[in-house]
Amino acid sequence: MQFGALLIDGFREALDRKIFWVLIGIAVVVAAAMFCVEFRSDQVIFLFGLHTTPNTNWDPATEAGRKGIVDIGVSVMDLILGWVGTTLMVIAAAGAFPAMMEKGAIEVVLGKPIGRARLFFYKYLASMTLVALVSVVFVGLTFVVMGVRWKVWMWPYLLSVPLSLLMFSYIYCVTVLVAVKTKSALASVLLSLVAWFVFWIFGYLGAQFSANPSLERFEKWRAPIVAASWVPPKTLHVTYFAQRWCGGSKAEDVLKMADMPEFKSADMGDAGNMVRDTLLVEAHLMRTDPVSSIASSLIFEAAVLLLAAWSFRRQDF
Amino acid sequence: MTMLHTTELTNWAVDLIDVHKTYRRKVKALRGVHVQVGRGEVFGLLGPNGAGKSTLVKIMMTVVHPDRALGTVLGRPIGHRGKLGRIGYLPENHRYPGYLRGEQLLDFYGALSKVPRVQRRKNAAYWLERVGMKDWAGTRIREYSKGMMQRLGLAQALMNDPELLVLDEPTDGVDPVGRRDIRLLLTELKGQGKTILLNSHLLSEIELVCDRVAIMKEGLVARQGPLRDLTERVLGYRVRLGGERAANAARIGSMSEKLAAMGARIEDHVVQLASQEIGRVNELIDLLRAGGLLIESVEPRRLSLEEVFVEVLGAGSHVGAARPT
Known part of the structure; x- marks a missing residue:
């Protein structure tokens, strides 16, 4: 009953916020934009015939063309899982805790027969549920448009919902901790973005030192950096999991090339070697064990949330 | 702790x-x-x-x-x-979410108090009516005045009986x-x-x-x-005089020195005595009666709560907190 009340309250609060409607609006605009594009064997039609271009890459009748269309879907997925979607979702949910902890509001809630830890986790889950709802709307709309309009029913695309929620939760644990400490939505958004950048740096360095052959000369740094990269949430891994699981042509090409022994050892000049190294790192990220990546990230997340809950329990209001 | x-x-x-x-x-x-x-x-x-x-x-x-x-x-x-x-609790300077309507707010806090849904509806309707907010039940709280918020807050505190x-x-x-x-x-x-x-x-x-x-x-x-x-402590007594004012004024004038000596003062047909001793009151009554004045009533003047409060606080105290260490 208490969780239901907090969930409904969270939903009402979200409906009252402009950012919630901005997110829904973005979902509708993206879906509408996708709907305005039609792929035919010989041409791509924009805006229902207003503009056409010859179609060489995205013929829905061929396997290669379909994979090309999947790549477009993956790009949309990147939008959701990447900084645009996740940042907007963090901004949308950042106000939940500061609003609850506002002077004059928190006293009433704490005066009810609900434990502080329970209140904290119910509020957290309510925020997650709302973000899941937004994600379902976005992914659902774009999925249907791809299926109906582009004739590609890309089922792995639906993984965007849990993956976006996972990505969001990696960042949101920091948002909640800062919100509990500062009671400020702005501070919690800003510090979450800083934390996200730090997570990304850790992940980036970990991937580079794991798979980039040009960094082999820094062997003594490899083990500690790779080990350290496994501590914070692996935000970098999430988008690569999505690419791999969706099975678009880009992921397929990257993995195929990375498996070629001659590609690894070839000297292609400075620029060529840089591209090669990037591909090898991307292939490494796509092949990272998702279970250990997600599990270790969730352990970090749980530790941050427990710290936030502990701080919330101890505070005087 | x-x-x-x-x-x-x-x-x-x-x-x-x-x-x-x-x-x-x-x-x-x-x-x-x-x-x-x-x-x-x-x-x-x-x-x-x-x-x-x-x-x-x-x-x-x-x-x-x-x-x-x-x-x-x-x-x-x-x-x-x-x-x-x-327990029902109405905190000072409470702030309720502006996006909620009055009835939604009562339902929300009722649910947090674990009041069953059916009972919540009944209680919300009853208390909104009781605090005079029935007509505002469907209005968002951000539209409410401070007084209306207090009334709603009281209803909120009473939702769980x-x-x-x-x-x-x-x-x-x-x-x-x-x-x-x-x-x-x-x-x-x-x-x-x-x-x-x-x-x-x-x-x-x-x-x-x-x-x-x-x-x-x-x-x-x-x-x-x-x-x-x-507030039981008696600070003094009030003796209200009966009869005609003009006649009383003349009689009081003739005994003003004696009254002053007793510590009594006259204010609009009432003689105030700043003594807590009952014997002094009787002396005052005797004096007034001997001077031909009629006594309508005699009542003790007790401490008001404000006087008790000021007395406890002490002269010149404006801040009630202990000094920081």
């Missing part, structure tokens, strides 16, 4: 013993407070700003952690979650008619056997509704007891 508990059942609805709280190791908000509120009584908590009243209430409601606290609330240790479901009602400045921002309505409601609730703990700056209000009061100063209870006991 030391939380000492006693599960002993008492007749007190609230029995707070030796409550201590220091903020940031500097400000001693409470320095060993003892407060007892009997079941079914209306209890007033008084004190200047910073005396520790709100901190005490917040400790009862688990909003603030005490450094040390012994005692019970509704027979259970302070901070007992289950018992919070039997509490045994104990804790009200922190319930009439803050409420107009005189609203204050009277709230006073009548409190009297009605007292009649239903509910215990009410009232924290208010308005001494006149406390005087009208409370059975017992505690006056706090610098984190301690400086005085506590039944209102009539605190």
